[in-house]
Amino acid sequence: MPRQLVLLLTVLLTGSALADEVHVAVAANFTAPFKAIAPAFEQATGHKLVASFGATGQFYAQINNGAPFDLLLAADSSTPARLEREGQAVADSRFTYAIGSLVLWSATAGYLDGSDAALKAGQFKHLAIANPKAAPYGLAATQVLAKLGLSEATQGKRVEGQSITQTYQFIATGNAELGFVALSQVYKDGQLNSGSAWIVPSALYEPIKQDAVLLKRGEHNPAAAALMDYLKGAQATRIIRAYGYTQ
Amino acid sequence: MPLTQNDLDAILLTLKLASLTTLLLLLIGTPIAWWLARTASWLKRPIGAIVALPLVLPPTVLGFYLLVSMGPNGFFGQLTQSLGLGTFTFTFTGLVIGSLFYSLPFTVQPLQNAFEAIGRAPLEAAATLRAGPWDSFFSVVVPLARPGFITAAVLSFAHTVGEFGVVLMIGGNIPGKTQVVSVQIYNHVETMEYAQAHWLAGGMLAFAFIVLLALYSGRAGKLRAW
Numbered sequence: 001m002p003r004q005l006v007l008l009l010t011v012l013l014t015g016s017a018l019a020d021e022v023h024v025a026v027a028a029n030f031t032a033p034f035k036a037i038a039p040a041f042e043q044a045t046g047h048k049l050v051a052s053f054g055a056t057g058q059f060y061a062q063i064n065n066g067a068p069f070d071l072l073l074a075a076d077s078s079t080p081a082r083l084e085r086e087g088q089a090v091a092d093s094r095f096t097y098a099i100g101s102l103v104l105w106s107a108t109a110g111y112l113d114g115s116d117a118a119l120k121a122g123q124f125k126h127l128a129i130a131n132p133k134a135a136p137y138g139l140a141a142t143q144v145l146a147k148l149g150l151s152e153a154t155q156g157k158r159v160e161g162q163s164i165t166q167t168y169q170f171i172a173t174g175n176a177e178l179g180f181v182a183l184s185q186v187y188k189d190g191q192l193n194s195g196s197a198w199i200v201p202s203a204l205y206e207p208i209k210q211d212a213v214l215l216k217r218g219e220h221n222p223a224a225a226a227l228m229d230y231l232k233g234a235q236a237t238r239i240i241r242a243y244g245y246t247q
Numbered sequence: 248m249p250l251t252q253n254d255l256d257a258i259l260l261t262l263k264l265a266s267l268t269t270l271l272l273l274l275i276g277t278p279i280a281w282w283l284a285r286t287a288s289w290l291k292r293p294i295g296a297i298v299a300l301p302l303v304l305p306p307t308v309l310g311f312y313l314l315v316s317m318g319p320n321g322f323f324g325q326l327t328q329s330l331g332l333g334t335f336t337f338t339f340t341g342l343v344i345g346s347l348f349y350s351l352p353f354t355v356q357p358l359q360n361a362f363e364a365i366g367r368a369p370l371e372a373a374a375t376l377r378a379g380p381w382d383s384f385f386s387v388v389v390p391l392a393r394p395g396f397i398t399a400a401v402l403s404f405a406h407t408v409g410e411f412g413v414v415l416m417i418g419g420n421i422p423g424k425t426q427v428v429s430v431q432i433y434n435h436v437e438t439m440e441y442a443q444a445h446w447l448a449g450g451m452l453a454f455a456f457i458v459l460l461a462l463y464s465g466r467a468g469k470l471r472a473w
Contacts (some may be wrong), residue, residue, distance in 0.1 A: 057437035126337060131420060134437040159337045159419030164434065169420065175318040175336040 014176035021048040022223035023068055025059040027210065029100060029137060029182035033243040034073070040239070041230050047223035055163040057134045063088055063215060070218025071227060073097060073210070076136040077163075080213035093214035097231045097247040100208035101183035102140045104198040107172050112196040118178065119198070122153055128170040128179025131160045135183040138164070140205040141180035147204045171195075183244035199244075210245075249442050256423045257447075264339070264427060265407040268346040272403050273396070275347065281384075283355065284362035299352045299436035305348065310416025313345050317417065320433040333370075337419035342427070346412040353402040361389065361395020370465075398462065405458045409451070 026034050031053045038049045052059075056075045063069060063083060072089070074080050077096065083089040085182055104119060106112050118124070130138030138160070145151045158173075161167030165184050171179040180200075186193055212231060218224035237247060271443060283295055301309060316323045317335045322335045328431035335341035387397070411429040419424035420434070428447055435444035 032303045047298055055437055057439060060439060125333070126419075128419075130438070131434065134434065159421060162415060162420065162430075162437070169314070170336075173315055173318045175314060175334065176419075215284075 017079070020046075020221070020223040021050060022218065022221060022227050023050045024052070024071045024073060024227065025063070025067070025069040026051050026053050026073045027056050027059075028053050028073055028163045029184055030073055030098065030210065031165070032184055032188075033098075033240050033245070036237050036243075037231075040235060042229060044235070045223070045226045045230065047226055049223075049227070053165075055073050055134055056136075068217065069211065069215055070221050070224040071214055073212045075100070075208070075210055077209040077211040080211040083213060083215070086161055088216055090214040090216065090219050093228070094196045094211050095228075095232065096209050096247070097212045098210045098240050098247060100137065100140075101181055101202065101244050101246070102137060102144065102200045102205060102208070103183040103184050103186060103244075104178060104179040104200060105168075105171060105181050105195055106176055106197070107195040108177070109194075109196050111178065112198050114196075114198055116148060116198055117152065119154075122157075124177040125157060126159050126170070126176035126179075127154050127157050128159050128161060128167045128176035128181075130164045130167045130170065130180070131162055134162065135167075136161040136210075137182050138167070138209050140200075140208055144180070144200055153201055187244045189242050214236075250446055251443065253422050253426065253429075254431060254443060254447060255334035257426050257428045258450075260339075260423060260425075261408055261427045261429075264342055264346060264410075266402045267343055268350060268407045269400050271343070271347060272350060272354040273400060274357060276351065276399065276403075279394065280355045281362055281388075283359045287331050298355050302352050306410070306412025307416060308415045309348055310413040313341075313348075313413065314417050317341060317344070318398045336417050337425060339419060339424050342414055342425055343415050344411055345417055349410055349413050350403045350406045353406045354399045357398040357402065358370045358392065359399075361392035364395075365391050394465075397465065401458060401462050407454060409456065 034051060034053075036181070038051065041047070042049055056079050059067070059069070059072060059074070060079050060083065064086075068245070072080060080089060080094050084091060084094060097177065104112060104116070104117075112118050119127075129141040132138035132142045142151070145154055159170060161170055164185065167179055168181045168185050171181065172174040183199060186195065186197060212228065214224060214228060240247060262263070279294075279298065283291060314336060315321050315449070317327075318324045319328065319334050324336075327333065335344060369387050369391065370383055373387045378386065409429065409431070410427070414425065414427050414430055415433070418427070418430060419462060420426050420430060428451060432444050432447045432451070435447065
């Protein structure tokens, strides 16, 4: 083997073994706040963060099949509970890191006037929601529609994104005039990033409790423990709240 | 068998999408392949490269561009809206359009190779017998290129059945309209319904194997690799 190759392999292999690194699976709706939290955490603790963003159901399947995650920040509370029950997660490590808020959003300014008027008027071709079976925000959206008595009226107009990110994409590109997404995707520091919205009153849907859980693989990883602590701390809480989550 | 009505709808829809796409592709792909096989134009290479693009691009690239261009603010979407057709995202028509792009090389390349293998001699012979261009195409080229047509049809059909990324990006997961088998498998895996996922995924695997086996067995006795 050429000497350079040996050197390269040595660097690659030892590099990952020495540093305290934590691999986190992060629910898609938590992408924006997590990207804000990551550098703050790395600076405060000196540990390195590697994050994968995706749908919680998909992470469940991957974790069950040996995915290299130390920590799961789920979009719901049932998946972490299930992983714990099935022995894939460390017992009693679960905690709620955020409670999500649902928003009806349109990319067009002025389309929504802070109320459900446009939704009730029904003058749209497509209403985007996340797949209610796979995504908690999609489930919440169907609860809202049911409470408002609009389940049937919107039946033929609903289009589903596979994740909350894809749902956002349908609306952002104008393919759906409006849709239900996570508040954190369109909102920061009390302001909408773009478009128009109706922040859905929390009485219209079951609370979206998002739980974190320490996975078996991260049981003895100091960086994973540090991240769990950090998420409960004041600095992370401030960032999480800025994106419209409650705690 | 633990398949739901949605699963059966997805299977039917997938077959419908693949059949329609294959038919349209043979109509569109044959003149393109013929031109590519015969032309001496400098455009041959660039056009050939464009046709082959879906072979190397991630389907998400195609899906993303289709989502943006077919949407109400996109070029194609504005065109279809001004014609009173609305937009094609989240519709079966939209999936057909996406599939035409996605499977185009699987029609054009086998046909082009078959046409090139025929050479000029049979056509020149037909011309000396006073056959017109259409006549010689249908009585000489089509029979000689038959294996190419079969390969093109089978591969286009099978490749469209296996389409996932494009449908995911522009489909919207609507049962009976855009929810094809590959997306349904993804749904089942995401919602932890592994039994149904296994049935559909196993079915796809068997289908793909049988198609390729039939193709290779049929080809073994025949001439011309493409």
